[in-house]
Amino acid sequence: MKSSESAAAERTVATHWSELDRARESQELSRFIDEMTVEEQVGQLVQVNYDGPHVLERLREQVRAGRISSVINLVEADVAEELQRIAVSESRLGIPLLFGRDVIHGFRTVFPIPLGQAASWDPEGVRAAARIAAVEAAASGVNWTFAPMVDVSRDPRWGRVAESLGEDPYLAGRLAAAMVEGFQATDPTRVDSLLACAKHFAGYGASEAGRDYNSVNVSERELRDVHLPPFRATLEAGVASVMTAFSDIDGIPATAHRKLLRAILREEWGFDGFVVSDWLSIAELVTHGVARDAADAARQAARAGVDMDMVSSCYADHLASLIERGTVSRSRLDAMTRNVLRAKLRFGLDRRDPADLRGLAAPGCAEHLAQAYASAIASMVLLRNDGALPIDPDAVREIAVIGPLADDGHEQLGTWVFDGDPSLSVTPLAALRERLGDRVRIQHVRALRTTRSRDTEGFGPAVDAARRADVALLFLGEEAILSGEAHSRADIRLPGAQEALMHAVADTGTPVVAVVQSGRPLALSDVIDRAAAWLWAWHPGSMGGAAIADLLLGTASPAGKLPATFPRMSGQVPIYHARRNTGRPARDVVLIDDLPERAPQHSAGNVSFHLDAGTTPLFPFGHGLAYTIFRYDRIEATPPEFDADADIVLSARVTNAGDRPGTDVAQLYVRDLLASVARPVRELKGFVRVHLEPGESRTVRFRLTAADLAFHDSTLERVAEPGEFEAWIGGSSEAELAVRFTLRDGKVES
Numbered sequence: 001m002k003s004s005e006s007a008a009a010e011r012t013v014a015t016h017w018s019e020l021d022r023a024r025e026s027q028e029l030s031r032f033i034d035e036m037t038v039e040e041q042v043g044q045l046v047q048v049n050y051d052g053p054h055v056l057e058r059l060r061e062q063v064r065a066g067r068i069s070s071v072i073n074l075v076e077a078d079v080a081e082e083l084q085r086i087a088v089s090e091s092r093l094g095i096p097l098l099f100g101r102d103v104i105h106g107f108r109t110v111f112p113i114p115l116g117q118a119a120s121w122d123p124e125g126v127r128a129a130a131r132i133a134a135v136e137a138a139a140s141g142v143n144w145t146f147a148p149m150v151d152v153s154r155d156p157r158w159g160r161v162a163e164s165l166g167e168d169p170y171l172a173g174r175l176a177a178a179m180v181e182g183f184q185a186t187d188p189t190r191v192d193s194l195l196a197c198a199k200h201f202a203g204y205g206a207s208e209a210g211r212d213y214n215s216v217n218v219s220e221r222e223l224r225d226v227h228l229p230p231f232r233a234t235l236e237a238g239v240a241s242v243m244t245a246f247s248d249i250d251g252i253p254a255t256a257h258r259k260l261l262r263a264i265l266r267e268e269w270g271f272d273g274f275v276v277s278d279w280l281s282i283a284e285l286v287t288h289g290v291a292r293d294a295a296d297a298a299r300q301a302a303r304a305g306v307d308m309d310m311v312s313s314c315y316a317d318h319l320a321s322l323i324e325r326g327t328v329s330r331s332r333l334d335a336m337t338r339n340v341l342r343a344k345l346r347f348g349l350d351r352r353d354p355a356d357l358r359g360l361a362a363p364g365c366a367e368h369l370a371q372a373y374a375s376a377i378a379s380m381v382l383l384r385n386d387g388a389l390p391i392d393p394d395a396v397r398e399i400a401v402i403g404p405l406a407d408d409g410h411e412q413l414g415t416w417v418f419d420g421d422p423s424l425s426v427t428p429l430a431a432l433r434e435r436l437g438d439r440v441r442i443q444h445v446r447a448l449r450t451t452r453s454r455d456t457e458g459f460g461p462a463v464d465a466a467r468r469a470d471v472a473l474l475f476l477g478e479e480a481i482l483s484g485e486a487h488s489r490a491d492i493r494l495p496g497a498q499e500a501l502m503h504a505v506a507d508t509g510t511p512v513v514a515v516v517q518s519g520r521p522l523a524l525s526d527v528i529d530r531a532a533a534w535l536w537a538w539h540p541g542s543m544g545g546a547a548i549a550d551l552l553l554g555t556a557s558p559a560g561k562l563p564a565t566f567p568r569m570s571g572q573v574p575i576y577h578a579r580r581n582t583g584r585p586a587r588d589v590v591l592i593d594d595l596p597e598r599a600p601q602h603s604a605g606n607v608s609f610h611l612d613a614g615t616t617p618l619f620p621f622g623h624g625l626a627y628t629i630f631r632y633d634r635i636e637a638t639p640p641e642f643d644a645d646a647d648i649v650l651s652a653r654v655t656n657a658g659d660r661p662g663t664d665v666a667q668l669y670v671r672d673l674l675a676s677v678a679r680p681v682r683e684l685k686g687f688v689r690v691h692l693e694p695g696e697s698r699t700v701r702f703r704l705t706a707a708d709l710a711f712h713d714s715t716l717e718r719v720a721e722p723g724e725f726e727a728w729i730g731g732s733s734e735a736e737l738a739v740r741f742t743l744r745d746g747k748v749e750s
């Protein structure tokens with residue numbers, strides 16, 4: 001094994017990074033690595049945090065000495081430019097740096113939170129938003145983003161559901177792939193291309209009780225069928241990096257999970273990017289109770305397949321001595337180094353001319369805000385509408401605009417907006433005032449200081465305003481800080497005294513329209529009937545207010561569909577569409593208030609439901625109304641029977657049966673009616689957005705292969721078993737239009 005001294009002695013002229021023939025990547029990297037000392041290789045596996053100018057001098061020295069591979073949280077272009085110049089032209093090997101940042105749903109211009117973008121079911125829009133975020137972040141020196149977050153979650157108590165793409169693996173995979181393409185651009189060497197990072201590998205969305213960082217207890221079958229597919233989709237889109245999760249899976253922390261990080265990610269999937277730990281997650285192996293000390297943590301993470309250490313210093317402090325002692329092999333170190341260098345090579349980080357950044361569109365420019373507006377419009381979901389929407393400005397004299405989120409440009413941005421610019425925000429109140437001018441009198445009453453306030457002092461003026469108005473717009477929901485990392489809630493009703501505010505305003509008899517900004521689905525059973533219409537805006541980003549106003553006034557039409565199920569109450573969670581049938585599915589249930597006194601033991605039926613909630617959600621996955629009606633008919637399976645080496649087309653006709661144009665998301669669900677393990681009662685297998693004029697019809701077609709029907713059986717083999725299937729096509733996961741088809745024989749490659 002080469003020691004650093006002998007390597008230095010043998011070394012004649014080091015091959016500088018700039019001399020590498022990128023076309024011959026693999027040989028060149030091996031040759032290059034042979035030139036590196038152990039300390040220089042370890043340096044390529046270290047990421048440090050930039051928390052202000054006081055660290056700059058030390059950073060310059062570490063970069064010059066080749067002891068750092070990446071800096072996180074530096075968003076000052078000139079400082080990044082200086083450090084990159086030192087790395088490329090003053091260090092011995094000239095290897096460029098990665099500058100990482102959480103660019104999750106925008107940079108200066110803020111787009112809807114990822115859960116909101118998922119409600120658009122629009123890969124094109126998601127890709128466009130990521131592209132703009134990349135351009136704006138690159139202008140600040142960032143070249144690596146820690147996104148997309150692809151954790152599948154069925155637990156809205158979990159704060160990070162806000163940054164997820166929802167409960168469904170197929171929807172999350174399609175949108176995450178689009179985000180990767182948006183961030184990385186088609187030419188990854190462009191000055192505005194960011195390395196993307198699929199996170200958090202894996203299973204983090206199943207944190208027990210929805211409590212962040214909590215243990216995850218899922219079977220390997222569920223991991224492979226539910227939590228891993230979206231990560232696989234990002235690999236197929238070329239994602240440059242993967243980040244490990246904080247949590248343990250069945251007692252094995254993801255950051256030390258060799259089966260996940262090497263057997264599955266590398267050997268099964270062939271991933272050739274690099275793996276970065278989450279913040280301090282290598283050091284936290286000691287806290288998990290699986291590592292004796294920081295050196296042991298470094299040993300376990302390196303051997304498990306974590307290539308780069310995010311800010312824990314375990315690698316910087318201990319990896320070289322672990323190599324010298326042979327505790328971690330030199331070949332393992334070479335593989336880790338190669339993974340990081342390969343990504344830096346492919347993204348041409350050393351050849352990017354900062355001057356080219358000057359020509360990019362300015363952060364917060366009209367073009368970027370226009371996309372933020374379009375993304376916000378597409379993300380909003382009309383949950384219920386008893387005819388109160390759209391509002392005709394010529395038919396009302398006075399509108400009451402009430403609530404803590406009617407006019408708050410900060411809260412509407414949501415979580416993970418380190419670099420967002422609230423001065424760009426258009427709030428709902430400002431947008432309504434601008435659009436209605438003096439045509440309609442607007443009374444604005446905040447009523448509650450924050451969404452958590454329990455002080456009802458402000459209710460009086462709100463009730464008075466509602467009494468005088470023709471319609472009361474209630475802007476409720478969650479402040480940004482009530483969701484996101486480490487911000488889980490056990491009770492997911494409207495926080496504070498908002499339910500009381502809703503009752504007080506509704507008791508005036510004035511029609512109420514509820515507009516909710518939130519980071520998660522909320523449990524609305526106690527207030528759902530107090531508003532004639534509910535528009536779900538998530539945290540809609542910079543242009544959220546403009547989108548809300550245009551949707552309320554009908555100059556835009558709602559088209560969003562729920563990416564996550566809405567429970568009736570917190571206690572129903574987890575509740576989701578792709579559930580299994582159980583041996584006792586509930587049909588008609590007897591709810592708690594209907595139980596006769598002294599009812600006999602079995603009177604409620606021995607089936608699977610909650611006495612106080614039943615068995616159905618308040619709003620199902622895929623639900624969303626429009627200002628028109630869509631009808632589905634003529635469903636067909638062509639051919640009705642097919643073999644594993646062929647495919648099948650499932651089609652249906654969708655018609656706009658209303659009098660306004662509109663866009664629906666036609667969704668395809670499939671159920672495997674008989675299999676070697678119990679399969680979900682519905683699984684999303686396709687979707688397409690369809691815009692139709694009144695009276696217009698279109699046939700939507702979904703092509704499926706046997707592989708699309710595959711799952712992991714009880715031996716963890718991925719199979720598509722022959723047999724009968726049922727398919728539904730419609731506007732939500734409760735679509736009723738159905739057809740059956742048969743897979744005659746089924747053997748698929750993994």
Ligand code: GLC
Pocket residue numbers: 102146199278279485
């Ligand atoms: C955080 C998050 C992760 C983020 C990282 C860097 O703790 O878990 O998603 O990318 O640290 O900020």
